Each structure stands twice: as C-alpha cells, then as structure tokens.
Amino acid sequence: MSFDNLKMSPALEKYMTKEYRDLVERGPYGKPKKVSEMGTFKEILEEHPMCAGCAMTLFIRLTMIGLPNPEHTILVGTAGCGRLALTQTSIPFIYGNYGDTNAVASGLKRGLATRFADQPKDVVVMAGDGGLADIGFSAVMHSWFRKEKFTTIMLDNEVYGNTGGQESGMTERGAILKMAPKGKQFEKMDMIGLAKTANVAYIARVTPTNPTRVASTIRKAVLIAREIGPTFIQAYTSCNIEYAIPTPKVMDDAKEVETARYGFMEIMSDEAREYLESIEPAKKPKAKKSESEEAVTAN
Amino acid sequence: MADSAGVEVKPGATVQAPPQAASAGSEASRQRVVSPEYMFFEAPRERAFITGSEAAKEAIRRANVDIAISYPITPQSETMQQVGALWAEGYVKEYYRGEEEFGVMSAIAGASRSGARSLTATAGPGLMRGMEVVASWPGGRMPLVLLIMCRVINAPLSIQPDNAELAYLLNSGNIIFHAENQQDFFDYSLKAFIISEKPEVTLPVAVAVDGFFVTHARGYVMLPPSDIKLTPRDPYHEAIPAMDNENPPARISRDAPIQKSNFISYHVHASWQQEVWAAVERSRKYIDKYMGGLVEIVNPDAETIIVASGSAVSQSREAVRQAEEDLGERIGLIKVRSLRPFPTRELREACKNAKRILVPEFNCVGWLHREVCTALYGYSNAEIIPGPRVFGGISLPTEMILQYIFPDKKFAF
Ligand SMILES: Cc1ncc(C[n+]2csc(CCOP(=O)(O)OP(=O)(O)O)c2C)c(N)n1
Ligand code: SF4
Numbered sequence: 001m002s003f004d005n006l007k008m009s010p011a012l013e014k015y016m017t018k019e020y021r022d023l024v025e026r027g028p029y030g031k032p033k034k035v036s037e038m039g040t041f042k043e044i045l046e047e048h049p050m051c052a053g054c055a056m057t058l059f060i061r062l063t064m065i066g067l068p069n070p071e072h073t074i075l076v077g078t079a080g081c082g083r084l085a086l087t088q089t090s091i092p093f094i095y096g097n098y099g100d101t102n103a104v105a106s107g108l109k110r111g112l113a114t115r116f117a118d119q120p121k122d123v124v125v126m127a128g129d130g131g132l133a134d135i136g137f138s139a140v141m142h143s144w145f146r147k148e149k150f151t152t153i154m155l156d157n158e159v160y161g162n163t164g165g166q167e168s169g170m171t172e173r174g175a176i177l178k179m180a181p182k183g184k185q186f187e188k189m190d191m192i193g194l195a196k197t198a199n200v201a202y203i204a205r206v207t208p209t210n211p212t213r214v215a216s217t218i219r220k221a222v223l224i225a226r227e228i229g230p231t232f233i234q235a236y237t238s239c240n241i242e243y244a245i246p247t248p249k250v251m252d253d254a255k256e257v258e259t260a261r262y263g264f265m266e267i268m269s270d271e272a273r274e275y276l277e278s279i280e281p282a283k284k285p286k287a288k289k290s291e292s293e294e295a296v297t298a299n
Numbered sequence: 300m301a302d303s304a305g306v307e308v309k310p311g312a313t314v315q316a317p318p319q320a321a322s323a324g325s326e327a328s329r330q331r332v333v334s335p336e337y338m339f340f341e342a343p344r345e346r347a348f349i350t351g352s353e354a355a356k357e358a359i360r361r362a363n364v365d366i367a368i369s370y371p372i373t374p375q376s377e378t379m380q381q382v383g384a385l386w387a388e389g390y391v392k393e394y395y396r397g398e399e400e401f402g403v404m405s406a407i408a409g410a411s412r413s414g415a416r417s418l419t420a421t422a423g424p425g426l427m428r429g430m431e432v433v434a435s436w437p438g439g440r441m442p443l444v445l446l447i448m449c450r451v452i453n454a455p456l457s458i459q460p461d462n463a464e465l466a467y468l469l470n471s472g473n474i475i476f477h478a479e480n481q482q483d484f485f486d487y488s489l490k491a492f493i494i495s496e497k498p499e500v501t502l503p504v505a506v507a508v509d510g511f512f513v514t515h516a517r518g519y520v521m522l523p524p525s526d527i528k529l530t531p532r533d534p535y536h537e538a539i540p541a542m543d544n545e546n547p548p549a550r551i552s553r554d555a556p557i558q559k560s561n562f563i564s565y566h567v568h569a570s571w572q573q574e575v576w577a578a579v580e581r582s583r584k585y586i587d588k589y590m591g592g593l594v595e596i597v598n599p600d601a602e603t604i605i606v607a608s609g610s611a612v613s614q615s616r617e618a619v620r621q622a623e624e625d626l627g628e629r630i631g632l633i634k635v636r637s638l639r640p641f642p643t644r645e646l647r648e649a650c651k652n653a654k655r656i657l658v659p660e661f662n663c664v665g666w667l668h669r670e671v672c673t674a675l676y677g678y679s680n681a682e683i684i685p686g687p688r689v690f691g692g693i694s695l696p697t698e699m700i701l702q703y704i705f706p707d708k709k710f711a712f
Contacts, residue, residue: 005547046357074542076409092542094412096439097431100405103397106369107406111413112543114365114392142398191332 006071009100023090028064029071035062035211044070048085053247055254056155058238059208063126063153066218073122073222074112076105076150078136080128081161099135101125102143105150115195120226123150129170130160133257137169144198144230151225152232153218154191165242177211177242191234192265201229201272205265207236207258209251217266223279224272231272236262320587321389328389332363335493339486339589342523351513354481354520355420355446356381358488362444363528365415366393370403373449373458374510375422376664382418390528391418396440404429404436411441411503414534414541416492420446422510426464427452430471437472437575440539442495442532445473446488447507448514449609449661451691459692460510462609465638466666468505472575475638476581476590477608478508481518487590487636492529494585501538502578507638509610509661511693538578581641586637593642594633595647601631602654603704604681606646608635611659611695618700630704635667643674653681657703663690687701 006024008016022042023029033041044064050057060082067073073091077083079098086093096104105123112121125132132140132154140152159177160166167180169189177184195203202224204217214235221231238245238253245253258264268276321327333342338361349357355378359367367377367386387395393415397403403419410417421429426447436443449462457532468475478484485504490505510515534541586593597619598604605615612634622628631648635642650656656675658668668685675683687703689695698712 005545072544074544090548092540092544094409094542096405096408097435100401100408103402103405104409104412106395106397106402107366107409107411107417108413108542109409110393111366111410111415111417114415115413115543119437131324137397139402146395207491 023298027090031085032068033065035065035215038065044091045085045089048088050081050085051241053240053250054081054237055208055240055250056081056157056296057085058211059214059224059235059237060126062208062211062214063124064089066215066222067122068122068219068222069120069122070275072119073124074108074209076101076108076123076125078131079162080131081157082126082154082155086126091154099131100139101127101131101136102139102148102152106139106143106146106148107264109148109150122222122226124153124222125150126153126155128161128168129154129156129158130168133169133191141194141198143231144195144200147229149227152230153221154232154234155237156234157237157242158188159239159242161239161242165239191232192267195232196267198230199269200232201225201269202231203265203267204233205235205262206233207254207262207264209254209258209262213264220276224268224275224294227275228269228272310660318690325389326526330361330390330526332530335490335529335589337528338523338527339490342527343362344521345346345523347496347520348517349481350377350515350517351448351478351481351484351508352377352381352515354485354518355488356385357374357522357525358485358522359418360525361417361523362418362489362492363531364391364418364492365532366407367418368395368397368403368406368409368410369393369396369419370400370421371577372400372422372425372450374450374514375420375425375446375462377514378446378448379420382420386608390395390639397526399430401426401432404432407443407445408432408439408441411436411443412439412542414532414543416496416532417443418446419443420448421466423449423450423452423461427467430467433468433473433503433505434471437579438571440501440537440575440578440701441503441538442492442501443503444488444491444495445503445505448510449507450510453663457691458510460512460610461662461690461692462660463662463664463666463690464666465507466662468507469638469666469670472502472572472579473503473639474500474504476504476506476636477638478506478513479612480513480636481516481520483636484508484513485520485522489529492532492703494582494589496532496537497582497585498502498536498538500574500578500582500585502582503687507609512610523641545554575587583640586640590636592645593637593640594635594645596645596649597632597634598629599631599649600652601629601650603628603657604631604633604650604653604655605657605659605700605704606633606635606667607659608638608667609661611661613701614695614697615659618697618704621697621701622704626705626708628705638670641674646671646674647678650675650679650681653679655704656681656683657687657700658683658685659700660686660688661695663688
C-alpha cells in the first residue's frame with residue numbers, strides 16, 4: 001500500500017471517521033511501533049468480539065505490532081476463534097474454508113510475486129490448532145515441503161474453541177473435553193518436530209508472557225519467510241472458557257504452562273541466521289544453533 | 300510400461316530454475332498483447348488437427364496466464380502437463396503441482412485474490428474433492444478459470460467419460476460452459492478468462508468438456524497465431540478489491556456476516572448470494588458477444604427437437620443429418636453452450652412449437668433433462684423425453700438417438 005493510497009484527500013478529511021484519521025496520523029504504517037508504546041498509537045487491531053481475557057487476543061495484538069511491514073502484509077485465517085479478531089484488523093484478511101490457510105497462502109504469495117517483482121508482500125497465516133494440525137494438516141506440511149515463503153502462526157489453545165470445546169490433535173493426552181469423554185487417548189501432536197523434519201527455516205514456540213519477545217519472534221519469522229523459506233510459530237494462547245481459567249488468572253496459567261511444558265524455543269537454519277544478521281547487524285539475534293533447540297526461558 | 304519410461308532421474312541433481320518471466324529473445328517474450336476482439340474475431344486463423352488437451356494448451360498459450368496450479372487425474376493430466384511445458388517456455392509466469400484438489404482449489408483461490416490471472420483443471424473425483432472450495436469461489440467473487448475434463452465419479456471406480464459431476468456444480472454460483480469439441484474447448488477456454496474478469500461479472504468460469512471423447516481425440520481447430528496473447532487481468536476494475544494491500548486500509552472484512560447471528564447478518568448473506576446469481580446473469584451479454592449466444596439452434600421450426608450439451612451435441616448433429624438424408628425428416632437441435640447462466644429464455648422461444656423434445660446425455664442422473672423441464676414448465680406442451688442416456692464410458696451411437704426420435708422404426712446399435 002503506497003502512502004498516497006493511505007492519505008486522505010484534504011477536501012474529504014473532515015468527513016473521514018476519527019478511526020481512519022487516527023490510522024493515518026497515529027497508525028503503524030511506515031512507522032514501526034514498539035510493544036512499550038502500546039496505548040500511544042493506533043493499533044492494527046483494537047475492538048474485537050473475543051471472550052473477555054482471552055489470551056489469544058493479546059497474542060494477536062502483539063503479532064500486529066511485530067509485523068515488520070504491515071502496509072504490505074496480507075493475513076490469511078480460517079474458521080476458529082482467531083478470525084473473530086483478525087477480521088477486525090486494518091489490513092487485508094482472507095477467510096476461506098476451514099483448514100485451507102496454507103494452500104490459499106501458497107497461491108496468494110506466488111500470485112503476488114508475479115505482480116509485485118520489486119515490492120515484497122508478506123503473507124502471514126494465523127489459525128487455530130485444529131485448523132492447522134487437524135483439518136489443515138496436509139496443506140501445512142506440503143507448504144513447508146514446497147518451501148513456500150510465508151509465515152504460519154498456530155494459535156494453540158489446545159482445543160476446538162469456536163465449536164465449543166472439543167479435543168484437537170494438539171490437546172494434551174488425558175484432557176477431558178467434548179468428544180473426549182474418557183480423556184484424550186493420545187499424545188499432543190509434535191508440530192515442532194514435524195516442522196524440523198520439513199526443514200522449516202525458522203521455528204519458534206512462545207507464550208504471551210513476554211510481549212516484547214512475542215513481537216520480536218513475529219518480526220523474525222516474517223523477515224525470514226520473505227527471503228529464505230517457510231517459518232512456523234506455535235503459540236500457547238489459552239482458552240479460558242473451555243479450560244475454565246478464571247479471567248484474572250490467564251497470565252498465571254500461561255506462566256505455569258510455559259514453565260512446565262511450553263518453554264520458549266527458537267530453531268533457525270544457518271541461512272536464516274545469516275540473513276537476519278545481514279539485515280540487522282546491530283541487534284544480533286540471540287537464538288541458539290539449530291542443534292541446540294531447547295532454549296527455555298522463564299520469566 | 301509406465302509413461303515415465305525413458306525419463307532420466309538424477310538423484311540430487313540441481314533443479315533447473317524456471318524463467319520467472321519469459322527470458323529475452325524467447326518466443327514467449329515476443330508475444331504481442333492484443334484485444335479480446337482481435338484475438339477472437341479478427342486475427343487470421345490456421346487449421347490444426349489436434350486433441351482437446353492440445354487445444355486447451357493452445358488456448359492457455361494465448362491467454363496471458365499469470366499462475367497455473369495442477370494436480371494429476373485422468374483424463375485431465377495431459378492438459379496441465381502441457382501447461383507446465385508452457386511455464387518452462389515462459390508463456391505462463393508461475394506453475395506448480397499442488398498437494399491434492401482441496402489444496403489446489405484453495406491455492407488457486409489465493410492466487411485469484413492476489414490479482415493474478417489464474418488457471419486450474421481437474422476431472423471427476425478431483426472436482427468432488429475440491430467441491431467445498433469450488434462452491435465458495437463465487438461468493439468470494441474470484442475471477443479464475445477451471446477446466447473440467449468430465450469422467451466417472453461414482454463407484455465402481457472408473458476413469459471413463461461420464462459427466463454426472465456437473466450435476467453437483469450447477470447450483471454453486473460458478474459460470475459453466477460445456478464444450479462440444481476441440482474447437483469449442485479452445486475458444487471457450489480463452490473467452491472464459493475475459494468473461495470471468497469483466498467488472499460486472501467478477502466470477503469464476505468453469506469450462507467442461509467430456510473426457511477422452513474430446514480430450515484424447517483429434518479434431519480440426521482453427522487457431523489464431525501463437526505470437527499474440529490477451530490483455531492482462533486488471534484487478535483494479537473488478538467488483539471487489541484484490542487482496543494485495545494496495546487499497547486504503549479499510550477493515551475490509553469488518554463485521555463479516557459470519558460473525559453474527561442476527562437478522563442483519565441473514566440479510567447480508569442473502570443479498571450477497573442474490574448478487575452472485577445476478578452477476579451470473581450479467582455474464583449473458585458477454586456470452587452473446589464473444590461466444591455467439593448461450594445456444595446454437597439448428598432447424599428451429601422442427602416439431603421434434605434435441606436439446607444437448609457437450610459431446611452429445613456432436614452425436615445429435617449426426618443423427619439430425621441422418622434423419623434428414625436417409626429418412627427425409629427435419630429434426631431440430633439446440634446446442635446448450637452455457638449451463639450457467641442457463642438459456643431459459645432461449646429455450647422457451649425455440650421450443651414454442653415443439654411437440655417432442657429429446658435430451659440425450661452422457662450420465663445416469665439426467666441433469667440436463669431436469670434443467671430443460673424446469674425451463675419449459677408452463678411454457679411448452681411438448682413431451683420432454685428423458686434420454687437417450689449412456690454412462691460409465693459407453694458411447695452414444697447415432698442410431699440410439701434415432702431410435703428415440705422414431706420409436707416406431709427399428710435401428711440397429
Ligand atoms: C469443513 C468444516 N468442518 C468443520 C467446521 C466447523 N468448525 C468451525 S471452527 C472449528 C474449530 C476451530 O478450532 P481451532 O481451529 O482449534 O480454533 P479455535 O477456535 O480453537 O481458535 C470447527 C471444527 C467448518 N467450519 N468447516
Ligand atoms: S472460546 Fe476460548 S479461545 Fe475462543 S475467544 Fe473464548 S476464550 Fe478465546
């Protein structure tokens with residue numbers, strides 16, 4: 001989006017909504033914002049109809065801040081809670097059929113590349129654990145094997161939230177949920193391991209406990225996807241409704257889960273690391289070598 | 300022996316980088332952009348003797364396609380393989396083999412939304428597998444072209460020609476043409492892009508053809524020169540914005556109807572669907588302009604009329620000739636070129652004086668018969684005969700059609 005598109009014609013300025021004027025004057029387009037500045041600028045996502053206290057919403061807001069170039073980003077989502085917020089963002093959002101995200105993003109990214117040779121267009125998929133690990137599994141895996149240049153972000157609330165709390169492949173073994181009345185019978189799927197098998201260029205596992213880190217993880221993933229290859233972020237974004245987490249305790253839960261089994265982890269290919277260092281030499285990424293995948297950080 | 304015989308596989312060999320755009324000096328790079336009118340009506344044409352798959356390839360060569368996504372299935376594979384060759388030669392900018400048809404139909408939706416001219420093709424079971432997505436394209440107002448090489452979809456499994464699959468596509472909001480022969484397949488495929496991308500249409504167009512009978516058989520096709528191609532897609536003159544983030548930052552999907560369960564959302568959905576079907580109807584003027592109308596009519600004054608689409612038309616044409624030359628009887632023939640929009644008006648007019656109407660089909664369910672009955676209900680006193688029908692790969696002898704026309708005579712077939 002060029003700034004000529006964004007700017008208001010002076011004659012029409014007074015008719016534009018306050019919200020639009022705020023986006024032009026105080027939005028993040030062309031002026032990257034930091035997490036610490038939240039509250040002082042117009043965010044890409046503001047109002048949304050998610051449940052009160054839902055960790056997924058916070059995570060999505062932070063994601064929008066992490067996007068390195070929101071004015072040239074297209075979001076792809078699918079059925080699930082996340083799209084309730086994603087449709088409210090002020091950048092284009094594609095919502096097709098359940099589980100189609102990584103196939104849609106493949107065609108979209110390649111199509112954009114035929115039209116915009118000199119302007120990178122970032123494509124970012126955000127979908128639930130059911131959407132990516134169950135119904136969309138084949139499309140996710142094949143987009144990775146094909147080395148499609150976009151970012152996949154899993155909003156992992158470990159349940160089918162939007163349909164009222166059924167088990168998903170990403171649910172922990174033993175959890176009693178709808179359609180799992182005796183507790184889930186098998187282990188949580190290892191999507192990180194599968195991403196490694198597919199040689200995904202950058203893989204991260206995060207929780208929303210450290211907002212700055214969420215934003216920087218997103219930034220890295222999008223930049224690497226632009227130049228190197230597929231990137232994957234698996235984010236714990238608890239469902240306080242279906243897991244009965246009291247709203248004020250959502251962050252406590254995230255911290256507990258992070259410490260117990262969802263520690264921060266970042267895996268980067270050498271090529272991805274070199275690329276990041278080449279574009280941001282001042283701020284060397286602190287990620288460990290590809291072999292040393294466990295880099296658990298407690299907050 | 301498999302088709303791959305003779306292909307040298309070098310493990311670990313480096314992949315040949317495909318040309319992103321036609322490399323300088325190549326034949327593809329020398330193609331000149333021409334208007335649809337020039338391409339369709341003015342360019343000199345030369346006769347070629349080619350298969351339906353080759354006719355599709357020649358259409359795509361001249362269609363200025365940005366991206367094509369393929370997946371193998373008989374009898375379609377041939378065509379998308381050839382489109383792959385066009386990509387390697389620089390005629391198509393981007394091409395890949397997708398993971399399966401749900402993925403391919405989704406990916407081509409993404410490609411269309413990017414503003415690129417987009418093509419895919421499938422057959423029978425592949426169409427059924429992709430149907431959830433195919434049925435959602437029109438609501439997404441996605442201009443793109445889907446080629447369908449019809450084949451059996453039901454058990455017992457068979458790869459033979461049979462067009463039952465079109466019954467499932469008819470009410471999806473896609474525009475659907477049914478090509479009779481190789482020439483039609485060339486012309487309709489090329490014209491489909493232009494009709495699909497008209498601002499007041501902005502819809503996907505499916506071009507169906509009967510597998511094997513047309514795809515794998517040769518016929519004469521009049522081809523314009525290969526050094527011209529259509530004007531490119533202009534995504535900024537369509538009914539909805541391209542998803543390329545080149546528009547002002549509207550919250551484009553804000554309060555999408557799916558978000559709410561209230562009467563406003565019901566009305567949004569309802570009016571949106573009405574608009575999709577109104578757009579299907581608005582394509583009529585371009586079908587008239589570029590394709591010579593939704594129907595072709597032979598012997599309009601006849602009392603017995605055959606209504607057919609696809610390769611059933613060719614067989615019916617021959618039966619009409621035999622009836623006239625051998626038996627001295629004039630039989631009418633209405634070729635339905637466009638299944639959606641359906642030529643309801645045209646049929647009512649053309650069948651005003653008909654006493655008997657036959658609907659020969661290459662499928663078990665008789666979807667065209669139902670369409671004809673619906674169109675003529677209350678507008679014709681003719682007896683509308685369901686058949687003759689063949690399916691599962693059986694061919695339709697002209698004698699079988701003649702037997703239906705002249706029940707009192709005896710024909711051998
Ligand atoms: C083809 C199809 N099957 C099933 C559904 C129903 N469906 C809608 S949302 C959803 C669950 C979403 O769960 P998840 O992807 O984990 O996201 P969450 O809501 O938990 O964020 C399901 C099963 C659908 N919309 N389409
Ligand atoms: S159902 Fe769960 S995941 Fe969905 S919005 Fe509510 S709290 Fe969030």
